[in-house]
Amino acid sequence: MLSVNPTEAKPTAGMIERVSMILDVFSPEEPVLTGGEIARRAGLSRATTARILSELAKHDFIDRVQSGYQIGIRCFELGQMAQQPKDLRRLALATMFDLRRATGLTVQLGVLEGNDVVYIEILRGxxxxxxxxxxxxxxxxxxxxxxxxxLLAHSPDRLVEDLLNGQLEKIGPNTVTDARELRAELDLARREGIAYEREESHAGLACAASPILRGDGTAVAAISITAPVGVVEMRLVGPAVHAATLGLNRQVAAAPHWAKL
Known part of the structure; x- marks a missing residue:
């Protein structure tokens, strides 16, 4: 961690805070600033500002230009990544409310990030x-x-094989940790358009889910419904999730930008 000059306005500021202070001084009205102006507005010493700007420039978070510095391409790329969950939530939220109203169950919207599902919206039932x-x-x-x-049932083969060839740890009482059995479940989910879970992620939970698909058949996200085991027969309500995602699939197919996400 870089040391802080005792003359700075915020001598106890950590590295993340100082980076934030520097990035926050840029605006659409003033997209390019000199190093001295950045230091003054951020309340940091010129030396500290110069060191941080140098590091940010190495990783493309800041670009050096003839008249100073401007926000770099990595900030733009991260901004695009942050926008995707917002777009997905906006796309799916009305359908999720309808699904919760129809089933009374908790409805979740998730995307695949590495080998994990990351949840970007949850409506409690x-x-x-x-x-x-x-x-x-x-x-x-x-x-x-x-x-x-x-999601895995509609993901590239390489991603699925890497997961299946890795260690499948037991998460809940009934987690499928046998690669052959899990592959068979994914094949069935691909054919039926619905995946099921019974106490695999947590004791007492049953779930059903369907993917939101691009025009090429790959998954953008998945919508799932969750209920206590023994209260709802997921095989009976699973088709409702599938029907809900079919309408979203048509919207995704009609919007070319989803093919890039």
């Missing part, structure tokens, strides 16, 4: 005391969830 292992922004191993299996 009537079983408010139901403990679920997920939260908005949280992640759960994909192979142990219905949503994750729905």
């Amino acid at each position: 009537q079983y408010r005391d139901l403990t679920i292992p997920s939260r908005v922004g949280g992640r759960v191993p994909s192979y142990a969830t219905a949503g994750g299996k729905a």
